[in-house]
Amino acid sequence: xxxxxxxxxxxxxxxxxxxxxxxxxxxxxxxxxxxxxxxxxxxxxxxxxxxxxxxxxxxxxxxxxxxxxxxxxxxxxxxxxxxxxxxxxxxxxxxxxxxxxxxxxxxxxxxxxxxxxxxxxxxxxxxxxxxxxxxxxxxxxxxxxxxxxxxxxxxxxxxxxxxxxxxxxxxxxxxxxxxxxxxxxxxxxxxxxxxxxxxxxxxxxxxxxxxxxxxxxxxxxxxxxxxxxxxxxxxxxxxxxxxxxxxxxxxxxxxxxxxxxxxxxxxxxxxxxxxxxxxxxxxxxxxxxxxxxxxxxxxxxxxxxxxxxxxxxxxxxxxxxxxxxxxxxxxxxxxxxxxxxxxxxxxxxxxxxxxxxxxxxxxxxxxxxxxxxxxxxxxxxxxxxxxxxxxxxxxxxxxxxxxxxxxxxxxxxxxxxxx
Numbered sequence: 300x301x302x303x304x305x306x307x308x309x310x311x312x313x314x315x316x317x318x319x320x321x322x323x324x325x326x327x328x329x330x331x332x333x334x335x336x337x338x339x340x341x342x343x344x345x346x347x348x349x350x351x352x353x354x355x356x357x358x359x360x361x362x363x364x365x366x367x368x369x370x371x372x373x374x375x376x377x378x379x380x381x382x383x384x385x386x387x388x389x390x391x392x393x394x395x396x397x398x399x400x401x402x403x404x405x406x407x408x409x410x411x412x413x414x415x416x417x418x419x420x421x422x423x424x425x426x427x428x429x430x431x432x433x434x435x436x437x438x439x440x441x442x443x444x445x446x447x448x449x450x451x452x453x454x455x456x457x458x459x460x461x462x463x464x465x466x467x468x469x470x471x472x473x474x475x476x477x478x479x480x481x482x483x484x485x486x487x488x489x490x491x492x493x494x495x496x497x498x499x500x501x502x503x504x505x506x507x508x509x510x511x512x513x514x515x516x517x518x519x520x521x522x523x524x525x526x527x528x529x530x531x532x533x534x535x536x537x538x539x540x541x542x543x544x545x546x547x548x549x550x551x552x553x554x555x556x557x558x559x560x561x562x563x564x565x566x567x568x569x570x571x572x573x574x575x576x577x578x579x580x581x582x583x584x585x586x587x588x589x590x591x592x593x594x595x596x597x598x599x600x601x602x603x604x605x606x607x608x609x610x611x612x613x614x615x616x617x618x619x620x621x622x623x624x625x626x627x628x629x630x631x632x633x634x635x636x637x638x639x640x641x642x643x644x645x646x647x648x649x650x651x652x653x654x655x656x657x658x659x660x661x662x663x664x665x666x667x668x669x670x671x672x673x674x675x676x677x678x679x680x681x682x683x684x685x686x687x688x689x690x691x692x693x694x695x696x697x698x699x700x701x702x703x704x705x706x707x708x709x710x711x712x713x714x715x716x717x718x
Contacts (some may be wrong), residue, residue, distance in 0.1 A: 305494060309563045312502040316567075319502070320509025320605075327510070337507035344507065344568065346502030349574050354486055356446045358576055359454050365493055367462020368476050375703075376463065376594075380465055382702050383595050386695050387603045388542075394534060394605040395635045398612030401530040403631075407523040440528040449572075452601040477649045483589075490576035501567035508678045521678050527613055531683050539670025542694035546701045551694070557581040558693045566686040567677055571600060574689055582696055591700045599692035606687025607652045610680060611638050614652075615659050618669035619692030630663060635688045637662060652684065653677065 320337075329332035370376055402408075439445040445456065465472035517524060519668035543551040558581045561574030577598070582592040619626055626634070637659060640713060653670065660667050673680065 301412060305497065306560050306563060307574060308498040309560070309567060311502050312498040312568050313505055313563075316502040318510060318513075321514055322504040323506070323510035324513040330511075337510040340488045340503040340507040340510070341501035343496075344500045347493075347496050348568070350496065351570075351576070352449050354493060354576050355451070355572060356406055356449050356454060358480060358486040358579070359451055359593075359597045360446065360458055361453060361479045361486065361596055362579065362589060363458035364462045365424055365476055365479045365483065366463065366590035366593035367459055368465040368472065368598070370462075370466070376459070379594060379703060380598075381700060383598055383699050384602075385694070386698055388692060390538070390603060390605050391608050391639060392635075393537060394609040395638055397530060397534055397537070398609035399616060399631055399635060401533070401622050402613045402616040402620070403528060405522075405526040405529075408621060408622075416660040439710055440504060442683055451504040451597055455597045455601065458573070458597075471541050472618065485578060487576065490580070493529060495578060497564055497573075500573075501564070504568050504692065512676070513620075513680075517676070517679065522615060523673075524676060527610065527680060528683055530609060530613060534605060534687060536607065538694050542698055543696045547597070550585050554585050554697055557689075558689065559583045562686050562689050565689045566682050569681040569685050571604075571685045571688045575600065578689060578693060585697070587700045587706045591705050592696055593704060595696040595699050598693055599695055600688075603695055604688050605691035606684030607649075608638065608654050609687070610684045611659065612675050614680075615665070616661075617658055618656075618660065618672060619663070619665050621665060621672055622669055623662075624665055626663060634659065650679070687698060690711030698718060 321334050321337050327336065335588070367376060370379075372426065394660040436450075437452055437456060439450065439457055442454070442457045444450075445457065465476055539551055539555070542554075544556075558578060561578040561581055565571055579592055579596060580595070583589055612635065615638075616631070638655065653674070656673075657667055657670055660669065
């Protein structure tokens with residue numbers, strides 16, 4: 300099957316990327332030459348991510364409008380939105396709490412001894428949560444501007460209005476709905492073409508990162524990275540257990556098999572966006588109705604960032620430990636609640652997790668320069684937290700589908716893509 304073949308190619312590209320990056324870092328004439336080579340490799344990854352971004356906006360718009368239009372009533376939309384939001388809030392609290400618990404148990408920052416000088420600039424802009432800015436960012440002033448800048452949350456808002464409007468006008472909206480259905484199929488076909496580039500992008504992304512940083516950076520921060528990935532594994536287990544308790548452990552196992560390809564793409568490229576089209580396809584193959592998948596998944600990409608939220612809590616306390624700052628239980632609970640709010644305002648922000656951490660540290664008198672401790676390995680951490688976001692959103696979609704009584708179709712076999 301096409302999925303199995305692509306998965307195999309991605310794994311091969313991942314291994315080759317590690318070896319190539321190590322060779323460049325080891326044998327390049329100078330660090331500047333290694334960075335130059337990494338820059339050329341990065342062109343391939345940039346092209347792939349731009350191709351993905353080219354797909355996402357029209358795909359989200361078309362799938363969500365048709366999904367809402369096919370629901371038939373505003374009551375079902377409100378019910379589904381409430382259930383989706385409830386799952387996101389609970390999953391977010393669990394993710395943040397787990398991050399705080401694990402960093403307190405493992406103490407990865409104690410004795411690090413790599414503190415940057417106080418006052419050192421991190422190069423990451425901090426931004427405090429502003430309700431006015433956040434609400435203003437949610438509502439688009441122009442759908443064309445939202446589409447051109449890939450503002451997924453704004454596209455979701457417009458699409459929900461448009462879908463409800465199509466329900467209201469009835470048969471008159473039929474031609475628009477059919478046209479958007481055709482657009483969905485077109486974008487999925489284009490996705491098949493774009494995914495042929497994925498193994499090359501995976502190779503380039505991994506090779507360029509290791510060419511600059513070298514494998515030694517992983518050893519230097521082994522305790523921090525090991526602790527974080529252990530926390531991620533526990534979070535995966537909790538999400539899978541929670542999802543399995545709702546949809547059954549047989550179905551959750553099949554769901555994990557279906558999403559292995561988007562999971563690998565996201566892990567290797569450290570970009571959740573890179574896997575969005577394939578994740579949507581995987582959920583529909585699993586048997587989830589397009590109207591459910593196209594409603595929950597875009598919301599999840601904006602609000603259900605389980606891996607990123609846990610990382611914010613884990614990294615913030617890691618930096619505090621590295622500086623020898625002891626936060627009380629009350630302060631840590633305050634940090635959890637603060638992160639719960641601030642993490643909702645950064646959808647679409649580059650290096651969003653780092654921005655949230657930079658905004659959080661001053662609230663607890665932790666030097667922002669401590670962010671430099673994690674900057675060097677941020678790409679390797681981003682691989683894990685982005686892949687976790689994929690797992691969290693896939694399970695959330697399956698759970699909401701079950702609650703809606705919608706997952707009634709048998710899992711669909713994958714059709715071999717033709718390029």
